[in-house]
Amino acid sequence: MSKFEYIAVLVSLVLGLGIANILTGLGRMINRRNEFPIDVVHFLWSIALFVVLVLNWWVFFKNSEVTEWTFEYFLSIIVWAVIFYLMTVVLFPTDKNLDQDYGKIFLQNRSWFLGLFIASNLMDIIVTALRGQLFSPPFYLPFVLHFVALGIIGLKTESRAYHVGFASYILFISLTWSFFVRLLLV
Template sequence: MDAFSYLAVLLSIILGLGLTQLLTATGRLIRHRDRVRFQWLPLLWAAILLLIYVQVWWSMYGLRSHSEWTFPAFCIILAQTATLYLMAAVVLPEQVEEAGIDLQAHFDRQRRWFFGFFLATIVISVAKDVMLNGQLSDHTNLAFHAVFVLGSLTGLLVRRTRYQEVLALSFAGTILWYIGVLFTRLG
């Protein structure tokens, strides 16, 4: 087994836990739908996050050619998967109480944590490129990261529902564009 295959096991477990968190929470909401006040915004963020998980998994295949693994290099990738997991942990409710749950109220309570973890994920992603490659990523990737940083910061700071809705729709389009431009082929 090569070094990356060995290291990828733990990364895969964390990504798998995050996917499980998202899918389990979604299933829970469906099962208890009679006690859930649905609102599309948190569900869209969960869908965006699901797409990000798939993109991260897809892009990690490119790390297989990295040959000089160090403990700090592994830790920074581990940190990125950990912040992704934490985003999944806060975006949808952990449980549905007998009294019910309002998805928008839940998201409003968790919004700062969600966008804080989102911001951390993006910053770690840029730092990961520097640590693994000794330089910043290409200009296109950096431009997308800058958009994600700006969106995360404003999501963190601006509470207005209408703004949050526009932000989520913009993020959805930008993530799809990002994947279409940079990640259509494996490796």
């Protein structure tokens, strides 16, 4: 077993748990839709985060080309994956006794969710830098930093219109990257 395969098992487990948590939460949301209305902001972030998790799990495979694994790089990858998992738990708390008003959940956890969103982008920068590809392609750093800026704005505003737009934008960018841009860069 290679070092990558060994590490990929743990990363896959953490990201897989995140995906399972989102799917469980969406299932609960659908099943309890008559008791608790589906909130558009929460729903959009759920779908966007699902796509981001799947995309990042796919992109993680680039690490199979890494020949020299340091503990710092390993730890950064694990922290990166854990942040994504924590985002799913903040979006869909695992305590089944909690109020399931999804709009209220998002508002109460918005700072944590967006803080983790910002942290996930900063960890992506760290992981990319440790891999020696921070400026390859040259637009990578400004692209990721614009997500950080949008997250900071989201922390400062409670505007539903902003949060609908922000979640929609992340979903759109993730799908566009997955199905079009990624193919052009290969």
